[in-house]
Amino acid sequence: MNMVSRRGFIGGAAAGLAVTTLGAFGFGGAEQALAASVRPYKLSRTTETRNTCPYCSVSCGLLVYSLGDHSKNAKASVLHIEGDPDHPINRGTLCPKGAGLLDFVHAETRTKYPMYRKPGSDKLERVSWDWALDRIARLMKDDRDKNFVEKAANGTTVNRWLTTGMLCASASTNETAYITYKWARNMGMLALDNQARI
Numbered sequence: 107m108n109m110v111s112r113r114g115f116i117g118g119a120a121a122g123l124a125v126t127t128l129g130a131f132g133f134g135g136a137e138q139a140l141a142a143s144v145r146p147y148k149l150s151r152t153t154e155t156r157n158t159c160p161y162c163s164v165s166c167g168l169l170v171y172s173l174g175d176h177s178k179n180a181k182a183s184v185l186h187i188e189g190d191p192d193h194p195i196n197r198g199t200l201c202p203k204g205a206g207l208l209d210f211v212h213a214e215t216r217t218k219y220p221m222y223r224k225p226g227s228d229k230l231e232r233v234s235w236d237w238a239l240d241r242i243a244r245l246m247k248d249d250r251d252k253n254f255v256e257k258a259a260n261g262t263t264v265n266r267w268l269t270t271g272m273l274c275a276s277a278s279t280n281e282t283a284y285i286t287y288k289w290a291r292n293m294g295m296l297a298l299d300n301q302a303r304i
């Protein structure tokens with residue numbers, strides 16, 4: 107059975123409409139030329155990757171198109187992002203924030219690696235992931251050792267760690283969210299939140 111994807115159908119319908127209109131205006135000879143030029147759409151030689159919008163808890167599905175076909179001499183670069191029409195949440199739609207994701211990807215101010223500002227310094231410096239994770243772990247351990255509360259004033263066991271909080275990402279998967287929640291609560295952390303407040 108010959109299956110036509112939804113996007114393929116819409117693209118074909120648009121091309122058909124343009125060709126029919128040209129024909130109605132008497133440019134019959136242009137029909138084949140137009141169809142031939144429309145067929146290889148500008149995205150046809152790009153790599154299509156499915157992803158999730160990082161902004162909010164709606165977690166709309168995305169199609170990210172990048173230049174380059176994974177060959178070694180091709181430098182990949184994202185050139186177009188649109189809603190995934192086959193995604194059950196957004197069905198191809200994106201809100202204005204999601205629709206502007208291409209600018210987010212290419213923004214010069216986008217944070218791509220850990221940055222650290224030394225005490226007394228006025229500038230951020232790039233550090234390695236290993237260094238950043240070791241530093242975070244060290245500070246958390248020290249703070250927890252110092253401030254962990256096993257029992258409340260009335261003797262009730264509470265096992266609370268109130269001096270450190272955690273801001274999580276709302277666009278993570280269910281599994282990641284579950285593990286993150288379990289980890290933070292097991293440490294005794296009560297201040298746990300994310301930008302979507304879920």
Ligand code: SF4
Pocket residue numbers: 159160161162163164165166196199200201202203204205
């Ligand atoms: S496209 Fe808009 S609604 Fe969808 S996840 Fe992104 S920010 Fe949220």
